[in-house]
Amino acid sequence: MISGMTRMSFHLHCRRIDASRNMARYYTLAIEPTLFGETAVLRSWGRIGRRGGERTDVFGTEQEAVAHVLDLARRKHRKGYRPTKVASAVRDPT
Secondary structure, eight states, rough: OOTTTTTEEEEEEEEEEEETTTTTEEEHHHHHHTTTTTTEEEEEEEEEEOOOEEEEEEEEEEEEEEEHHHHHHHHHEEEEEEEEOOOEEOOOOO
């Protein structure tokens, strides 16, 4: 387990805009604890201003979830997605 990650939420918002290709896309990643002690990676994507797709993957440990998010973020960065605001991590007060 990664030290200091217990019961934390993490959110990353990215977008890719290329006016010459009429492209305006968003991609969000989040790590959230589940009610059953697992860790979920939530993803959403689509065209800016429209509802897109969503997917949730559940992992047994936070370490697996963080590794998955880092891999996804790396792949999106290679495709030209850039963060729209600073990634945020919030500790659950409970």
